[in-house]
Amino acid sequence: MNILGISSDFHDSSAAIVRDGILVATAAEERFSYQKHDPTFPGLAIQACLKQAGLQAGEIDFVAYHESPAEKLSRVMASRLRDFPRGFLPFARSMRELAMGQLWIKFDIFQSTGIEPRKIHYVPHHLGHASYAFAASGFEDAAVLVIDAVGEWASTSWFKASRAGGRLEVDPAGLVPYPHSLGMLYSAFTGFLGFRINDSECSTMALASFGQPRYADRVRRILRGQGDGTYEIDLSFFDFSDSERLPVSRKFLELFGEPRSFRNKLPFAIFDDGKNAAVSEKDQYYADVAASIQAVLEDAVLALCAKLRRETGAANLCLAGGVALNATMNGRVIRESGFENVFVPPDPGDGGGAAGAALALFGNLPEARMPANPAFHPYLGADFSGLRVDDLASRLEFRDWSRHRVIPSVLGNLKGISMRRFEPTAFESLAGEVAEDLKKGKIVGWLQGRFENGPRALGNRSLLIDPANRDAARRLSRNVKLRAPYRPYACSVSRERSGDFFDQARDRIPPAMRWMASTHSVREEARAKVAQALHVDGTTRPQIVERSENPRFHRLLEAWESASGNPAILNTSFNESGYPMVSSPLDALLMFARTDIETLVLDDLVLRKEV
Amino acid sequence: MSFRLRHLLIRHVLPLTTRNSARQKTRVLQEFAQTELDSAWQSVYALPKVQDTDTRLLLFDHAVEELFHADLFSRLAAEKSPDLPGQLITRREPLIALDGKDQGRVVEFLAYLSTGETEINTDFEVYETAIPDKDIRRVIKTIREDEVWHAKDSTEQLEKMAAVEGKKLSWLRFRHLLFLAQRRYASVMGKFGTLPMTLMMFVAYALFGGIFASQARRRLSMGSGEQLGFMRRQQESFRAKLGASR
Numbered sequence: 001m002n003i004l005g006i007s008s009d010f011h012d013s014s015a016a017i018v019r020d021g022i023l024v025a026t027a028a029e030e031r032f033s034y035q036k037h038d039p040t041f042p043g044l045a046i047q048a049c050l051k052q053a054g055l056q057a058g059e060i061d062f063v064a065y066h067e068s069p070a071e072k073l074s075r076v077m078a079s080r081l082r083d084f085p086r087g088f089l090p091f092a093r094s095m096r097e098l099a100m101g102q103l104w105i106k107f108d109i110f111q112s113t114g115i116e117p118r119k120i121h122y123v124p125h126h127l128g129h130a131s132y133a134f135a136a137s138g139f140e141d142a143a144v145l146v147i148d149a150v151g152e153w154a155s156t157s158w159f160k161a162s163r164a165g166g167r168l169e170v171d172p173a174g175l176v177p178y179p180h181s182l183g184m185l186y187s188a189f190t191g192f193l194g195f196r197i198n199d200s201e202c203s204t205m206a207l208a209s210f211g212q213p214r215y216a217d218r219v220r221r222i223l224r225g226q227g228d229g230t231y232e233i234d235l236s237f238f239d240f241s242d243s244e245r246l247p248v249s250r251k252f253l254e255l256f257g258e259p260r261s262f263r264n265k266l267p268f269a270i271f272d273d274g275k276n277a278a279v280s281e282k283d284q285y286y287a288d289v290a291a292s293i294q295a296v297l298e299d300a301v302l303a304l305c306a307k308l309r310r311e312t313g314a315a316n317l318c319l320a321g322g323v324a325l326n327a328t329m330n331g332r333v334i335r336e337s338g339f340e341n342v343f344v345p346p347d348p349g350d351g352g353g354a355a356g357a358a359l360a361l362f363g364n365l366p367e368a369r370m371p372a373n374p375a376f377h378p379y380l381g382a383d384f385s386g387l388r389v390d391d392l393a394s395r396l397e398f399r400d401w402s403r404h405r406v407i408p409s410v411l412g413n414l415k416g417i418s419m420r421r422f423e424p425t426a427f428e429s430l431a432g433e434v435a436e437d438l439k440k441g442k443i444v445g446w447l448q449g450r451f452e453n454g455p456r457a458l459g460n461r462s463l464l465i466d467p468a469n470r471d472a473a474r475r476l477s478r479n480v481k482l483r484a485p486y487r488p489y490a491c492s493v494s495r496e497r498s499g500d501f502f503d504q505a506r507d508r509i510p511p512a513m514r515w516m517a518s519t520h521s522v523r524e525e526a527r528a529k530v531a532q533a534l535h536v537d538g539t540t541r542p543q544i545v546e547r548s549e550n551p552r553f554h555r556l557l558e559a560w561e562s563a564s565g566n567p568a569i570l571n572t573s574f575n576e577s578g579y580p581m582v583s584s585p586l587d588a589l590l591m592f593a594r595t596d597i598e599t600l601v602l603d604d605l606v607l608r609k610e611v
Numbered sequence: 612m613s614f615r616l617r618h619l620l621i622r623h624v625l626p627l628t629t630r631n632s633a634r635q636k637t638r639v640l641q642e643f644a645q646t647e648l649d650s651a652w653q654s655v656y657a658l659p660k661v662q663d664t665d666t667r668l669l670l671f672d673h674a675v676e677e678l679f680h681a682d683l684f685s686r687l688a689a690e691k692s693p694d695l696p697g698q699l700i701t702r703r704e705p706l707i708a709l710d711g712k713d714q715g716r717v718v719e720f721l722a723y724l725s726t727g728e729t730e731i732n733t734d735f736e737v738y739e740t741a742i743p744d745k746d747i748r749r750v751i752k753t754i755r756e757d758e759v760w761h762a763k764d765s766t767e768q769l770e771k772m773a774a775v776e777g778k779k780l781s782w783l784r785f786r787h788l789l790f791l792a793q794r795r796y797a798s799v800m801g802k803f804g805t806l807p808m809t810l811m812m813f814v815a816y817a818l819f820g821g822i823f824a825s826q827a828r829r830r831l832s833m834g835s836g837e838q839l840g841f842m843r844r845q846q847e848s849f850r851a852k853l854g855a856s857r
Binding site: 032033034035036037038039040041043044062068071074077078079080081082084085088091092095096099100118119121122123124126127152153154157171172174175176177178179191194195196199230244246262361364365366387388391392395401404405406578584586587589590593594 | 809
């Protein structure tokens with residue numbers, strides 16, 4: 001049985017294929033469209049997933065769409081009409097968007113794929129998130145906590161899940177209704193701090209580490225914990241009526257002051273051991289506000305976790321929804337929630353919505369039985385092994401790209417590009433050469449196989465450097481990624497050596513630690529080795545690499561350790577600021593041309609800039 | 612004549628020249644950035660289906676430059692914007708379907724590229740004189756220097772490939788000019804088309820908004836128990852529909 005999952009029309013639209021209960025392909029539209037968080041109909045992602053699964057559209061039995069457009073319409077109408085007679089313009093805008101877009105989704109799917117509308121089903125949004133997290137976790141039973149901006153009507157919900165008898169049972173156990181939304185609250189603070197909503201929440205999280213939660217009490221006036229572990233939001237502090245404006249009310253501004261202008265650069269930096277030049281009182285204030293909302297969010301989620309543990313008695317917890325991208329929060333949940341195992345899927349937000357919808361649909365079919373112990377991994381994107389690039393790459397040496405770069409190069413005059421194709425059996429030599437380049441302080445673009453799902457680079461679309469090399473890290477930030485200096489990097493380390501760096505990994509690896517889903521303190525004696533991948537608080541967001549899951553990347557880590565004595569590598573997503581992660585070798589080649597990446601590995605092809 | 616007509620239209624219709632609103636300027640610059648980005652994307656999307664290496668190189672270089680132009684416009688949009696500009700996103704669809712076997716379709720793509728670049732070059736020539744904002748003029752001048760070469764290179768490649776594939780150039784160009792005109796018309800009508808819809812919404816809002824407002828408030832203040840019941844019913848109904856469809 002083949003199920004096509006689709007999510008669209010909010011952010012991070014995506015497609016997925018589930019075959020007989022196993023997720024075989026999933027991809028976000030942004031990976032094909034050059035538009036970060038692309039919410040448009042995922043026509044390109046659908047084609048890529050079908051191709052990856054070796055299917056024609058006619059072989060699809062069901063299509064699972066990630067939410068009910070009619071329910072969403074009723075929620076949006078209710079939100080807009082509440083303020084009647086004020087708020088006509090937001091009402092008109094929302095209605096226009098829905099009337100010209102999502103309400104016709106069955107027609108869009110039919111037009112794009114030829115799949116008959118009778119095969120298309122709407123899956124409750126949070127049920128999809130919960131099903132994805134649970135199915136991927138491999139747990140026999142678990143409590144599942146879904147936290148995002150909003151589903152149809154729920155903004156936080158929790159489920160009891162089990163796979164007893166092979167059935168995927170995911171049953172709702174409680175919720176906090178819209179508009180009491182932790183996701184929207186965190187996003188509102190993100191906007192207040194001068195960052196882009198639904199995009200730069202990671203910046204709020206990064207900034208939080210430079211501050212102290214001095215204003216947590218003020219935030220608690222807005223987000224009030226209830227005695228039973230749930231919460232309530234004082235809505236008088238917000239104005240969600242117009243999606244094009246900062247969604248806070250005058251009352252919020254009276255409490256927190258003027259929003260930070262996006263033009264003012266923040267002086268904080270992860271380099272120089274966190275000693276920041278000229279931090280003004282105002283800058284520190286915003287960092288403290290970030291720390292406050294982060295701390296209050298974490299406390300609220302821990303209270304929810306305690307409630308779930310009490311009510312379900314489960315030993316395992318799955319986290320899902322966009323808020324589960326908050327790695328600092330996840331770290332605290334792992335350490336403090338009391339659950340024995342905590343799992344976060346690689347794409348817990350709407351990028352994983354298509355996979356979730358498809359899995360939920362399969363789980364709810366009367367005759368469906370989940371396969372026993374399905375091995376799950378995040379490398380389910382498209383692969384481009386048939387794509388020919390050698391002819392292009394071999395003629396790039398004559399190119400001068402300097403005139404067409406917004407980021408000036410610091411590499412010096414480009415004399416040419418050298419190119420070498422390795423035999424697939426000669427991977428040892430390739431890994432050895434790349435390790436030598438890393439040792440020389442070079443920035444390596446690393447692309448292999450199918451791309452990973454979600455926003456984290458997990459060794460298939462990664463930019464790599466020596467994590468102890470400050471100069472390389474600076475160049476990576478300034479001349480490749482155009483990354484704000486207060487945003488920290490992550491690192492990869494093999495499972496065998498992870499205990500050298502993390503106390504939590506000494507006995508067994510927490511599931512949420514495998515794919516950069518959580519931050520953890522690095523052991524004091526190992527910090528120098530990963531100095532450039534550390535945040536100011538001594539934490540990092542690790543990927544623990546299993547040989548069985550990604551053998552080539554694991555082998556590269558070994559080669560790197562042989563060359564340098566350091567088992568860890570700094571690993572960050574292969575993209576430029578404002579663009580999604582690269583997908584195909586052509587995208588990688590473009591970024592190689594536009595930035596200071598010095599060595600580019602495209603599976604078995606290695607390109608080097610000669611300067 | 613065509614140049615004068617464009618000058619007239621751009622000077623009196625384009626918000627960059629007619630309005631001082633920073634938001635409008637930002638919006639138009641974002642649209643320019645999106646056009647350049649889409650052009651880069653079209654080239655990268657077409658590239659794997661093209662066999663001739665010279666054409667492939669042309670498309671690659673084209674993509675590098677168009678991405679650069681998109682970045683220039685995006686940066687300028689952020690500079691001109693009074694507040695953090697939102698993202699402008701459009702759905703990506705290949706303009707010319709290529710399958711990798713029929714290289715005659717590649718000539719169609721090159722015709723699109725050549726015609727499009729020539730047209731943009733002419734437009735930008737007008738913008739350079741019509742737009743009062745110096746920063747915008749400077750960026751457009753930088754980009755136009757590239758577009759002149761794009762138009763020349765893509766036309767040369769088109770001529771070469773058309774000769775190989777035995778296609779008639781003037782007919783190709785004419786068809787693609789019509790295609791461009793149709794796209795522009797659709798884009799303009801798309802913008803005006805929202806107006807009647809907004810008017811209809813206004814009438815509906817004014818007539819019925821008051822009736823449904825109290826219901827809306829009641830629905831939004833529903834307690835979590837009631838909402839949970841609703842969520843369970845939604846899941847049951849989903850299961851029932853699935854069961855019925857088997």
